[in-house]
Structure formats: structure tokens, C-alpha cells
Amino acid sequence: MSDVDHLMMFADLAAREVVFPTPEGAPPCWFDGGRTVTPGRVVLQEPTEVAPAIYGPGAWVSVRTSGPDAELEAMAECLLVTEPDRAAAGEPFIRVCRLSEAALSRRYEPLLAGDLYTFGAHIASDLQRWMIR
Numbered sequence: 001m002s003d004v005d006h007l008m009m010f011a012d013l014a015a016r017e018v019v020f021p022t023p024e025g026a027p028p029c030w031f032d033g034g035r036t037v038t039p040g041r042v043v044l045q046e047p048t049e050v051a052p053a054i055y056g057p058g059a060w061v062s063v064r065t066s067g068p069d070a071e072l073e074a075m076a077e078c079l080l081v082t083e084p085d086r087a088a089a090g091e092p093f094i095r096v097c098r099l100s101e102a103a104l105s106r107r108y109e110p111l112l113a114g115d116l117y118t119f120g121a122h123i124a125s126d127l128q129r130w131m132i133r
Helices: 013-019 070-074 084-088
Strands: 004-010 030-032 035-045 059-065 078-082 094-097 107-109
Touching (some): 004 070, 070 078, 078 084
Antiparallel strands (some): 004 059, 004 078, 030 035, 035 059, 035 107, 078 094
């Protein structure tokens, strides 16, 4: 089975820390029981010459597993589940999507799986095409 990415949003950092506690002196991402955990954020408005970026609320985290993870997928905080190998091959790659079209069009940083995912208006407007059936 190939890797699976889970994009999750918690109400705040304290709520995220209950599920994915940040190890002392942790690097930008860390391993947690076979899962790679990477905190991040959603960009609501890109920065300009005169204004800084505006980020979405909540404490976001992406979690990579070596295959499907029913426990993570069942959590209310799990908003998007994708398969990077399928995305790289140009195949349908979205296992679960609980995001609105507008939210799916936003940029997440750091990039999920590097540059493999090409989220944006073209994915959001044709979501059913990218869903794994």
C-alpha cells in the first residue's frame, strides 16, 4: 500500500497537542507511532508588497501514514485524506474530502508532500473527478 496524507484542523494548539503532542526540541516534523506529523497553516490571503499574509484559524497538521488509517479518517478534525502516489500519476487521489470548494482552493504550508498535490480552483471545481471511488 502507498502512503496516505491526512490534513487535520483542531480548534487550537491545545486541542492539537492532546492528539499530537509536540516533542521537546522537535524539528519541523516528527514521527509519532509510525505517523509523520507536520504542523502547518492555511493561507487565506497571499502576502502583498503592502500587507502580510492572512492565515486561517485553528491548529492545522498534516499526518502521513504508510497506508489507510481508519482511526484518523474517523476523527472530526480530519478534513482531507489523499494518496500522493496517485496524485503524482495524475490519477484520482482524494479518499475523503470534508472541505468546502473555497477551502480546498486555499494553499496549505508547508506544501503537502512537496509539490505532488496541485490543489486550487481546478481541483475544487471538479472535485468528483479527483475522488477515489
